[in-house]
Amino acid sequence: MISKLRTRTSFLAGPYALWVLICTVLPLLFILYYALTNDNGHFTLDNFTAIADPIHLKSLWLSFQVAIITTVICLIMAYPAALILHNLKISNKSFVVFLFILPMWMNFMLRILAWQNILSNNGILNNILKFLGLGTIHILYTKSAVILGMVYDFLPYMILPIYNSLSKINDDIVEAAADLGAKWHTILFRITLPLSKDGIISGVIMVFVPSLSSFVVSNLLGGGKVLLIGNVIEQEFTLARNWNLGSGLSIILMIFVLLSMSIMNNEDDAGKGGMPL
Amino acid sequence: MEFIQFDKVSKSYDGQLILDELDLNVKENSFVTLLGPSGCGKTTTLRLLGGFEKPDSGNIYLNGTDITLLPANLRPINTVFQKYALFPHMTIAENIAFGLKIQKKSQDYINDKIKYALKLVNLDGFENRDIDSLSGGQQQRIAIARAIVNEPKVLLLDEPLGALDLKLRQSMQYELMKLKQELGITFIYVTHDQEEALTMSDTIVVMNQGYIQQIGTPEDIYNEPENAFVADFIGESNIIEGIMIKDELVQFLGVQVPCVDKGFGNMKPVDVVIRPEDVELDQPGKGFMDGIITGCIFKGVHYELDVQCGNWEWMVHTTKYFEVGQQVSLNVIPFNIQIMNKPASEDEEVLKEDDK
Amino acid sequence: MKKIKTATSAIYMAIIFLFLYAPIFVLIVLSFNDSMSRTVWGGFTLQWYANLPFNDTIMDALFTTLRITICSSLLATVLGTSAAVGIHHMKKHHAAIMLGATNIPLLNADIVTGISLMLLFTRFTSLGEFSVVLAHITFSVPYVIFNVLPRLQSMSDSCFEAAMDLGASPAYAFYKVIWPELIPGVLSGFLMAVTMSLDDFTITYFTKGAGVNTLSTMLYTELRKGIQPELYALSTLLFLLAFVMLLIINFKSRNQEVKNEN
Numbered sequence: 073m074i075s076k077l078r079t080r081t082s083f084l085a086g087p088y089a090l091w092v093l094i095c096t097v098l099p100l101l102f103i104l105y106y107a108l109t110n111d112n113g114h115f116t117l118d119n120f121t122a123i124a125d126p127i128h129l130k131s132l133w134l135s136f137q138v139a140i141i142t143t144v145i146c147l148i149m150a151y152p153a154a155l156i157l158h159n160l161k162i163s164n165k166s167f168v169v170f171l172f173i174l175p176m177w178m179n180f181m182l183r184i185l186a187w188q189n190i191l192s193n194n195g196i197l198n199n200i201l202k203f204l205g206l207g208t209i210h211i212l213y214t215k216s217a218v219i220l221g222m223v224y225d226f227l228p229y230m231i232l233p234i235y236n237s238l239s240k241i242n243d244d245i246v247e248a249a250a251d252l253g254a255k256w257h258t259i260l261f262r263i264t265l266p267l268s269k270d271g272i273i274s275g276v277i278m279v280f281v282p283s284l285s286s287f288v289v290s291n292l293l294g295g296g297k298v299l300l301i302g303n304v305i306e307q308e309f310t311l312a313r314n315w316n317l318g319s320g321l322s323i324i325l326m327i328f329v330l331l332s333m334s335i336m337n338n339e340d341d342a343g344k345g346g347m348p349l
Numbered sequence: 350m351e352f353i354q355f356d357k358v359s360k361s362y363d364g365q366l367i368l369d370e371l372d373l374n375v376k377e378n379s380f381v382t383l384l385g386p387s388g389c390g391k392t393t394t395l396r397l398l399g400g401f402e403k404p405d406s407g408n409i410y411l412n413g414t415d416i417t418l419l420p421a422n423l424r425p426i427n428t429v430f431q432k433y434a435l436f437p438h439m440t441i442a443e444n445i446a447f448g449l450k451i452q453k454k455s456q457d458y459i460n461d462k463i464k465y466a467l468k469l470v471n472l473d474g475f476e477n478r479d480i481d482s483l484s485g486g487q488q489q490r491i492a493i494a495r496a497i498v499n500e501p502k503v504l505l506l507d508e509p510l511g512a513l514d515l516k517l518r519q520s521m522q523y524e525l526m527k528l529k530q531e532l533g534i535t536f537i538y539v540t541h542d543q544e545e546a547l548t549m550s551d552t553i554v555v556m557n558q559g560y561i562q563q564i565g566t567p568e569d570i571y572n573e574p575e576n577a578f579v580a581d582f583i584g585e586s587n588i589i590e591g592i593m594i595k596d597e598l599v600q601f602l603g604v605q606v607p608c609v610d611k612g613f614g615n616m617k618p619v620d621v622v623i624r625p626e627d628v629e630l631d632q633p634g635k636g637f638m639d640g641i642i643t644g645c646i647f648k649g650v651h652y653e654l655d656v657q658c659g660n661w662e663w664m665v666h667t668t669k670y671f672e673v674g675q676q677v678s679l680n681v682i683p684f685n686i687q688i689m690n691k692p693a694s695e696d697e698e699v700l701k702e703d704d705k
Numbered sequence: 706m707k708k709i710k711t712a713t714s715a716i717y718m719a720i721i722f723l724f725l726y727a728p729i730f731v732l733i734v735l736s737f738n739d740s741m742s743r744t745v746w747g748g749f750t751l752q753w754y755a756n757l758p759f760n761d762t763i764m765d766a767l768f769t770t771l772r773i774t775i776c777s778s779l780l781a782t783v784l785g786t787s788a789a790v791g792i793h794h795m796k797k798h799h800a801a802i803m804l805g806a807t808n809i810p811l812l813n814a815d816i817v818t819g820i821s822l823m824l825l826f827t828r829f830t831s832l833g834e835f836s837v838v839l840a841h842i843t844f845s846v847p848y849v850i851f852n853v854l855p856r857l858q859s860m861s862d863s864c865f866e867a868a869m870d871l872g873a874s875p876a877y878a879f880y881k882v883i884w885p886e887l888i889p890g891v892l893s894g895f896l897m898a899v900t901m902s903l904d905d906f907t908i909t910y911f912t913k914g915a916g917v918n919t920l921s922t923m924l925y926t927e928l929r930k931g932i933q934p935e936l937y938a939l940s941t942l943l944f945l946l947a948f949v950m951l952l953i954i955n956f957k958s959r960n961q962e963v964k965n966e967n
Contacts, residue, residue: 081790081791081794082791082792082794082795082796082799083791084787084788084790084791084794085787085788085790085791085792085795085803086791087784087787087788088784088785088787088788088791088803088846088850089788089803091784091842091843091846092803092806092807092809094825095822095825095839095840095842095843096806096809096810096843097806097809098825099818099821099822099824099825100809100821102821102824102825102828103817103820103821103824106824149721152717153717153718153721156714156717156718157718159714166893166954167951167955170951170954170955171722171951172725173897173900174944174947174948174951175725175726175728175729176900176903176904177900177903177904177943177944177946177947177948178728178729178732178940178941178943178944179903179904179920179921179924179936179940179943180904180906180921181906181921181924181925182728182732182924182932182936182937182940183728183729183732184728185743185924185932186727186728186729186731186732186735187728188743189728189731189735189743189744190727190728190731192744194744195744196731224724224725224728227721227724227725228725277812281812281813281814282814282815284814285814285815285816285817286815286816286907287816287907288906288907288925292928302814302816305816305820306816309820309823309911315824318820319820319824322816322817322820322821325814325816325817326813326814326817329812329813329814333812
C-alpha cells in the first residue's frame with residue numbers, strides 16, 4: 073500500500089520535471105544551436121574556433137588567472153573564519169548563516185560601487201593610509217581591484233559550505249585524535265582538513281565558477297580596462313549583436329568550467345585513493 | 350476459523366525473496382512472538398499485517414475477512430513502532446488523540462480515553478508535556494498508549510524495547526504482559542531477543558530467512574528444538590554431529606550414549622543437542638567421556654566452563670567452581686539429550702552456517 | 706596561550722566582518738550625505754529619504770523588483786516543495802537524475818544561464834517582466850529543493866506510517882504529520898529564493914525586455930548618469946528591514962530553545 077503510494081507521490085515532481093526540461097535543458101540546446109550556426113542558419117564551427125582569436129584567448133587566460141587568484145584568496149580567508157565560527161559552538165547555526173547572507177540584501181551593484189568609494193585615489197582607504205602615514209595605493213581600475221571585488225562578493229559562498237562541513241564532523245573524532253596524542257596542527261591537517269574536504273570542494277566550485285564568468289565586477293572596478301571572457305560575451309550580445317559568436321564563446325566557457333571541475337574531482341579521487349591508511 | 354491467517358504469503362524486495370509462501374495462524378487473545386535474527390522476515394510479516402506492505406502473492410485474513418488489499422488506515426489493527434514514531438510537533442495528549450480525532454469521537458470521550466491510557470502506562474498527568482522532554486522508556490509508553498486508545502483488535506509491536514536499557518527492558522516486559530491481560534486483545538510481538546520471547550509470549554514463531562523454523566510454546570521451543578537453527582538461536586547449546594545407531598542409542602564423538610528418542614531409523618546421521626546446564630561434571634573416568642577444563646568464567650548465577658575432550662570443546666554451566674587444567678568427566682542423563690534430523694536440503698545447511 | 710588564541714580569533718573575525726560590512730557602512734553614510742557627490746561629505750540630511758517616495762524611476766524599479774521577487778519566490782517555493790516530496794519518494798536512480806538536473810542552474814555560470822534563457826524566450830515569447838519571473842523561478846527552485854529535501858530525509862518514514870496506522874488517510878497524514886515538519890525547510894527555501902531574486906543582476910539583465918527595470922538593471926544602465934542618492938536611502942531601508950527580521954527570527958528561536966530546555 074505504502075509502496076504504491078510512493079510511486080503516486082513521486083508524480084508530485086512532475087511539474088518540476090517539465091519545468092527543468094523547458095527552462096533548463098531546452099535553453100542549453102538553444103545556445104548549442106546558435107553556437108553551431110551562422111547568421112543565415114547554416115552549420116559552422118567558426119563560433120568555436122573564434123576562441124583562437126588573440127583578444128578572446130587573452131581574455132580567457134585573464135579570466136582564468138583572476139578566478140584562480142580569487143578562489144585561492146577566498147579559501148585562505150574563509151577556512152580560518154569557518155573554523156573560528158565552528159569553535160564558537162553557537163547553538164543557533166542559522167544565525168551565523170544569516171550574518172553572511174545579510175549583505176546580499178543591500179543591492180549587489182551598490183555594494184561594488186561602494187568599493188569604488190573606498191578604493192579610489194581620494195577614497196576612504198587612501199585617507200586612512202595617509203592618516204597612518206603609510207602613503208597611498210592606486211588600485212582602482214586594475215586587476216587587483218577586480219579581484220578584491222570578487223573576493224568580497226563571493227567570500228560567503230566559500231565560508232558557508234566549509235562551516236557546514238565542519239559542523240558535521242563528530243567532536244568525538246577530534247577528541248579521539250587528541251587522546252591519541254595529536255597536537256593541534258596534526259589534528260588540523262590530518263583530521264579536520266580531510267574531513268571538511270567536501271565543504272572545501274563545493275566552496276571552491278561556488279567561487280570559481282562565478283568569478284570565471286562575471287562581467288559586472290570587472291566593468292565597475294576594472295573600469296573597462298580589464299576585459300574578462302564574461303565582458304567579451306556580454307558585448308557580443310549587447311553591442312556587437314552577434315548572438316552566434318556570443319553563444320559559441322558561452323559554450324567554450326561552459327566546457328572550460330566543466331573541465332576545471334572534473335580536474336578538481338579527479339584530484340579529489342586521487343587524493344582519496346592515495347591517502348595512507 | 351482462525352483469527353489471523355497468512356495463506357501462502359510471499360514478498361520480495363528488489364528481487365530478494367524475504368518471505369516464501371508463509372503460512373501462519375494466530376488464535377484470538379494470544380501473545381505471539383515472531384523471533385529470529387535480523388533479515389529473517391519477521392518485521393516484513395508484521396508490516397504485511399499492519400498494511401504497510403502488500404504481498405506479492407497470497408492472502409491475509411482477519412476474522413475470516415480477506416484484508417490483503419485493505420490499506421493501513423482501514424484496518425482494526427494498531428502498531429507500536431520500533432523507534433516510537435511519535436509526532437514531534439504535537440503534545441502527548443495530541444499524539445494520543447490523533448486516531449480518536451480521525452474517528453470523530455467527542456472531546457469528552459477523547460479526554461477520558463487520554464486519561465485512561467496514560468494511567469494504564471503509568472504516566473498520569475503528562476498530557477501537555479513535549480515529546481522531547483520524555484525519556485526513551487516514557488516515549489515507548491506513549492507510543493503504546495497512542496495505539497491502544499483506538500481499541501484495536503490486534504496490537505503489533507515491532508521490537509518496542511530494543512532501544513531501552515536492560516533494567517528498563519525487563520520491567521517493561523512485565524508491564525506489557527499485564528497490559529495484555531487487562532486489554533484482552535491479541536498481541537503480535539517482533540523481537541530478536543530470545544529471552545524477551547521466552548518471558549512474555551504464549552506462542553513463539555521462530556523464523557529464519559523467510560521460513561518458519563518452529564512454532565510452539567516457550568517451553569516446547571526451549572526444551573525440544575526441532576532443528577539445529579532453533580537450538581542454536583534459543584539459549585546456548587552444544588550441537589554435535591552424531592549417528593543414530595538405533596532407537597534410544599546415539600553415537601557422537603566416538604562414544605555411544607543412551608537417549609530417549611525413537612523413530613529416526615538405524616545408522617542415520619543426526620544432530621545432537623545438549624544444553625550446557627544439562628552436562629554434569631564428575632571425577633575422571635566416571636562419565637561417558639573425559640576432558641580437561643580450559644576456561645572458567647563467573648557469570649553471576651553460574652560458572653561457564655570450557656571442557657576440551659579431544660577435538661571437541663564443550664560448553665558447560667555449573668554452580669561449582671573448577672580450576673583450569675583440572676581433569677573431569679562428563680555425564681548427561683538420557684532425557685536431556687535432544688536428537689534432531691539433519692537439515693534436509695543444502696539451503697538449510699547454509700542457514701545453519703550463517704548463524705554461527 | 707589560550708587568551709592569545711581567543712584574541713587572535715576575535716581580531717580575525719572582526720577583520721572579516723569589517724571587510725564584508727565596510728561597503729554597507731559606506732552606503733548607509735552616503736544615504737545621509739547632503740551632497741550629490743559620492744566622494745564629498747556635505748553634511749547630514751534626511752532629504753533622500755523624504756524624496757524617495759516621489760522618485761518615479763526608483764519607485765517603478767522597486768515595485769518591479771518586488772513583483773518579480775514575490776511572484777517568482779512564491780511559485781518557486783510551491784514548485785520546489787512539491788518537487789522535493791516527489792523526488793524523495795522516487796526510485797534512487799530517477800532521483801539522481803532529477804538532482805543532477807537541479808544542480809545545473811546552480812553550477813552553470815549566471816551569464817550562460819541568462820543567455821540561454823534569453824535565446825529561448827525570444828523564440829517563444831517576448832522579453833518582459835513575465836520572462837524575468839520565469840527565469841527567476843528557474844534559478845530559485847533548486848534552493849527550495851535543497852532546503853526542503855534534507856528535512857524530508859531526516860524524518861523517519863515511520864511517522865507517516867504511524868499516522869496511517871491510526872486511521873489517517875494519506876492526504877490527512879501528510880497534512881498533519883509531514884507538513885508541520887517541512888515548514889522550517891520551506892520557509893528557509895523561500896527566504897533563499899527571495900534573497901537570490903533580489904540580488905540577481907546577470908540573469909535579469911539578459912531576460913528583461915526593453916523598458917523593464919529592476920533596481921539592479923536600472924542602476925547598471927544609469928551608471929554613467931550618476932547614481933541618484935535616493936537609491937542609497939532605499940537600500941539602507943531594505944537592509945535595515947532584513948536586519949530587523951534577522952534579529953526577530955534569532956530572538957524567537959532563542960526563546961524557543963530556552964523554553965525547550967526548561
